[in-house]
Amino acid sequence: MEENLKQLPNTGSSEVIKIALFGPESTGKTTLAIQLAEHFKTAWVPEFARDYLQEKWDKTGQICDVDDMLPIAYGQTKLENDVLSSANKFLFCDTNLLVTKVFSEVYYNFCNPLLDIVALEHEYDLFFLTDIDVLWEKDDLRDKAEDRESVFAVFKQTLVNNNKPFITLSGDKNFRLKKAVAIVNDLAKAKKMGFSSLDFVQIYEHKIPLENIQNQLNIFKNGISKTVLVEPATVSKGILKLSENDFHQKASFFDANKSNLKIEKFVPASGAASRMFKFLSRFLNEFDLENESINAYINRKKDSELSIFIVGMEKFSFFEATIKKLKQFFPDFNSLERDYKNYYFIKFLLSSDYFDFANKPKAILPFHKYKTHIATAIEEHLYECVYYSSSNGNSHLHFTISEAHQNQFESIINTVINTVENKSGTAINISYSYQNKSTDTIAVDLEDNPLKDENNRLVFRPGGHGALIENLNGLEADIVFIKNIDNVIQEHLEIITLYKKALAGILVEIQQKTFKYLNEIENLKDDKFEEILDFAKNNLNLEIIGNFSKFTLENKFTHLKNLLNRPIRVCGMVKNEGEPGGGPFWVWDSKGNLSLQIVESSQVDLKNPNQVKILNQATHFNPVDLVCGIRNYKNEKFDFNFFIDHTRGFIVEKNKNGQPIKGYELPGLWNGAMAKWITIFVEVPLITFNPVKTVNDLLKPAHQPQ
Numbered sequence: 077m078e079e080n081l082k083q084l085p086n087t088g089s090s091e092v093i094k095i096a097l098f099g100p101e102s103t104g105k106t107t108l109a110i111q112l113a114e115h116f117k118t119a120w121v122p123e124f125a126r127d128y129l130q131e132k133w134d135k136t137g138q139i140c141d142v143d144d145m146l147p148i149a150y151g152q153t154k155l156e157n158d159v160l161s162s163a164n165k166f167l168f169c170d171t172n173l174l175v176t177k178v179f180s181e182v183y184y185n186f187c188n189p190l191l192d193i194v195a196l197e198h199e200y201d202l203f204f205l206t207d208i209d210v211l212w213e214k215d216d217l218r219d220k221a222e223d224r225e226s227v228f229a230v231f232k233q234t235l236v237n238n239n240k241p242f243i244t245l246s247g248d249k250n251f252r253l254k255k256a257v258a259i260v261n262d263l264a265k266a267k268k269m270g271f272s273s274l275d276f277v278q279i280y281e282h283k284i285p286l287e288n289i290q291n292q293l294n295i296f297k298n299g300i301s302k303t304v305l306v307e308p309a310t311v312s313k314g315i316l317k318l319s320e321n322d323f324h325q326k327a328s329f330f331d332a333n334k335s336n337l338k339i340e341k342f343v344p345a346s347g348a349a350s351r352m353f354k355f356l357s358r359f360l361n362e363f364d365l366e367n368e369s370i371n372a373y374i375n376r377k378k379d380s381e382l383s384i385f386i387v388g389m390e391k392f393s394f395f396e397a398t399i400k401k402l403k404q405f406f407p408d409f410n411s412l413e414r415d416y417k418n419y420y421f422i423k424f425l426l427s428s429d430y431f432d433f434a435n436k437p438k439a440i441l442p443f444h445k446y447k448t449h450i451a452t453a454i455e456e457h458l459y460e461c462v463y464y465s466s467s468n469g470n471s472h473l474h475f476t477i478s479e480a481h482q483n484q485f486e487s488i489i490n491t492v493i494n495t496v497e498n499k500s501g502t503a504i505n506i507s508y509s510y511q512n513k514s515t516d517t518i519a520v521d522l523e524d525n526p527l528k529d530e531n532n533r534l535v536f537r538p539g540g541h542g543a544l545i546e547n548l549n550g551l552e553a554d555i556v557f558i559k560n561i562d563n564v565i566q567e568h569l570e571i572i573t574l575y576k577k578a579l580a581g582i583l584v585e586i587q588q589k590t591f592k593y594l595n596e597i598e599n600l601k602d603d604k605f606e607e608i609l610d611f612a613k614n615n616l617n618l619e620i621i622g623n624f625s626k627f628t629l630e631n632k633f634t635h636l637k638n639l640l641n642r643p644i645r646v647c648g649m650v651k652n653e654g655e656p657g658g659g660p661f662w663v664w665d666s667k668g669n670l671s672l673q674i675v676e677s678s679q680v681d682l683k684n685p686n687q688v689k690i691l692n693q694a695t696h697f698n699p700v701d702l703v704c705g706i707r708n709y710k711n712e713k714f715d716f717n718f719f720i721d722h723t724r725g726f727i728v729e730k731n732k733n734g735q736p737i738k739g740y741e742l743p744g745l746w747n748g749a750m751a752k753w754i755t756i757f758v759e760v761p762l763i764t765f766n767p768v769k770t771v772n773d774l775l776k777p778a779h780q781p782q
Contacts, residue, residue, distance in 0.1 A: 092163045537739045565779070
């Protein structure tokens with residue numbers, strides 16, 4: 077019997093995918109095994125123990141005991157071997173040796189050593205752990221309904237401890253079947269893609285669709301086609317230029333129409349401030365305080381950033397708090413040499429034992445010094461929100477954050493929100509969302525093979541800010557202002573407000589006309605055709621396809637409807653002053669259509685002299701200053717997933733533990749993720765763009781007391 081127990085083959089010796097149903101008594105294993113076998117038109121393996129123990133009960137009136145474990149294990153092994161030959165692609169096992177092992181340990185505190193070894197060695201492509209959320213059904217062979225939770229916990233821990241690939245199934249039998257069928261189909265696809273069962277479970281738990289991973293692997297293999305620039309968008313050729321009077325009129329128009337709108341401000345704020353302090357971190361790693369002066373280091377490294385930081389140190393809003401902490405630690409701080417003072421100032425600023433600024437989100441760092449207090453970027457956004465992103469005494473502000481930082485955000489907001497609300501007479505409604513893990517992307521090595529970490533697990537990376545299109549998609553608003561967390565200004569809110577409201581006024585005006593025309597298209601008003609066509613071309617910068625004139629009138633209206641019935645974004649553009657980042661261009665898409673897009677230099681073929689020439693001719697820069705209309709003419713919310721150009725992602729090279737790797741970033745939030753939106757570019761003054769990319773940017777006039 078013991079030799080026969082070893083005869084169950086490993087999954088590697090068969091093309092059949094074997095699924096084991098695993099869980100305590102009366103958790104729906106048999107029902108699900110039968111359902112799955114019927115659905116996939118294949119065989120299933122019943123539970124040998126039921127017939128064996130029923131026969132024992134009928135003959136002796138005795139229930140299962142420890143001596144039955146090996147005969148049950150042998151019978152189950154033989155039964156599974158017999159059924160395997162008749163399986164069609166899949167085999168569903170109502171139970172298995174691992175179940176027998178767990179029952180033996182739970183009920184008898186003993187497991188035969190051979191059963192223990194063989195149960196752990198026998199492999200299945202996947203275990204379905206059946207939950208205890210179904211009613212207990214009593215019969216002659218079942219023990220008792222008590223302690224189901226503790227028994228279930230033992231079953232689950234057995235899978236965890238032995239690194240078995242498993243997915244828990246909960247819910248009623250119909251829900252379980254639907255879920256299990258989808259999982260089995262995906263498992264088969266994952267196997268064809270070369271992933272192991274453990275890989276598949278990791279992907280499943282990450283909630284990343286398999287087709288996304290397949291697409292990403294194809295992108296790594298085939299590369300990403302570069303954006304084809306036609307020409308830069310310029311004033312009067314893709315960019316609106318308004319007079320000061322025009323801006324005031326558009327802002328007034330927004331104020332006159334906002335009472336019927338729910339307005340929300342959307343602020344991507346999950347990024348850590350590590351880049352802000354990169355040059356300081358490098359200094360701490362490379363500088364030898366005992367053997368070199370800071371001035372010598374600056375000259376040796378030609379580190380002008382460090383020089384600017386030290387010269388302007390006293391102007392930073394965090395200067396006094398840092399000095400206070402230093403004096404607590406060094407009672408004789410004032411008598412230290414200047415290099416020691418500067419070195420320890422930087423060290424305390426970045427040390428995890430003290431301020432740890434480089435590892436905190438930008439949002440919570442001290443940005444601006446006022447007479448009465450120090451303000452973070454969060455506080456500045458609160459004030460901006462009530463100034464221009466409000467209606468009917470209500471303002472809505474949404475932050476995308478890392479879940480680990482939410483308490484820090486809430487702590488800061490709780491200290492200032494009452495003051496902001498009282499000053500403005502506006503109630504602020506704060507909401508948060510996290511970047512969805514399902515938008516993470518798979519990393520590969522330089523041969524484009526999926527990367528594994530030291531624990532043999534797949535490596536996934538955040539998909540970049542393009543993933544936030546999902547967060548934006550979740551907002552229930554009519555108009556959304558989008559602005560980066562670090563683009564704030566000290567004072568001058570009235571000026572910022574004017575231009576933000578003006579952009580919103582342009583949006584509302586265009587939206588009203590677009591909705592009017594869409595209703596007329598729906599009613600096939602022939603006399604409006606030329607007017608609508610002219611509006612699409614000249615006001616919305618939409619390109620009409622070449623053979624449009626040959627369409628029937630009905631098809632022309634259909635085409636115009638498809639062009640107009642899209643989310644709208646109005647983007648502020650500042651004059652190009654050499655800042656790194658994207659700019660506005662006319663581009664060809666993969667189907668030969670011409671459109672206005674925001675393009676990053678990394679999307680352009682820099683080996684093509686003509687493309688480089690066009691890139692360098694850009695007159696304007698994208699400061700991430702957007703106002704978006706996210707509902708259609710029927711007041712239904714758009715699904716932004718339909719308006720993404722999935723060919724506009726980014727392949728990036730990174731370093732993981734000294735190993736070069738490749739990652740994939742999703743089409744950028746204001747790049748490919750909004751590629752199919754209606755886009756209006758408007759020139760706005762440079763004062764509206766005040767990013768803090770490095771800590772030294774806080775020394776600029778926009779971030780200093782006036």
